[in-house]
Amino acid sequence: MPxxxxxxxxxxxxxxxxxxxxxLLEDDMTVTDVAEPFHMSLAAISKHLTVLVEARLITQEKRGRVKWCKLEPDALQTASVWMQSLGQFDPLDLDAFERFLETELEAEKRISPPKDI
Amino acid sequence: MPxxxxxxxxxxxxxxxxxxxxxLLEDDMTVTDVAEPFHMSLAAISKHLTVLVEARLITQEKRGRVKWCKLEPDALQTASVWMQSLGQFDPLDLDAFERFLETELEAEKRISPPKDI
DNA sequence: CGCATATTCAACCATTCAGTTGACGATCCC
DNA sequence: GGGATCGTCAACTGAATGGTTGAATATGCG
Structure with a gap:
């Protein structure tokens, strides 16, 4: 039971x-539009989307022939808080947290969307 | 190349x-001590520890016969910042972030260390 | 030295995962 | 109705994962 x-x-x-x-952070997209930049079959992307839905990271809504995918960032928060608890600072200590953010925003810049990370 | x-x-x-x-958040531990609460072989735990070392989430140091495992929370930060960028709030907006933490600390309480989560 | 303890290695097994291809069910539109 | 488009399903493959057991390697100690 995962x-x-x-x-x-x-x-x-x-x-x-x-x-x-x-x-999806930029905008809601249809399944085929999501698949377009990747060099892999539509079925493969469809499977990836199912994984994201089951993790509640996105939702899908069928309108007519197409299915729209929408980011659902709430599910991230439990995981994010869990990770912060390992970061060994008190999440309520915003001073410590501000220091953490200052040092870590550099790291974020090194992450370049929308290509593979 | 992962x-x-x-x-x-x-x-x-x-x-x-x-x-x-x-x-390991509580204290550094040896491999056998880490393995003790789990119902699985020492070799299995040893493999898990290797995975954590390769993710740079822990470090290991051999002292004599025993090997000590130490939490290395820095590697979490890149991932944590990445997740925050999906959370759609500006990490520097601490007001928004404080609101986020208030609503999410409940969720954290539902996570009970040191048992399996 | 010789034994006990600590940890990993090697080989193996079952399951899951990421991908493919081809067929199929819906839906839109002429 | 009939063709084109959108998306999923089913079956398959190869590789990775999580676990096992038994042997091997270090190290500490009497």
């Missing part, structure tokens, strides 16, 4: 799925 | 490994 954290982290462990999430 | 985010998230996707990390 827990929520299991599925969320497993979903995030794949670079294709992380790319999809960053693409 | 990237850092690949290995970090993959490492976090396993509940045994997350349990190990929370145990």
């Amino acid at each position: 827990t929520n954290l299991d599925t969320v982290f497993a979903a995030l462990a794949d670079p294709t799925r992380r790319s999809i999430l960053t693409m | 990237t850092n985010l690949d290995t970090v998230f993959a490492a976090l996707a396993d509940p045994t490994r997350r349990s190990i990390l929370t145990m």
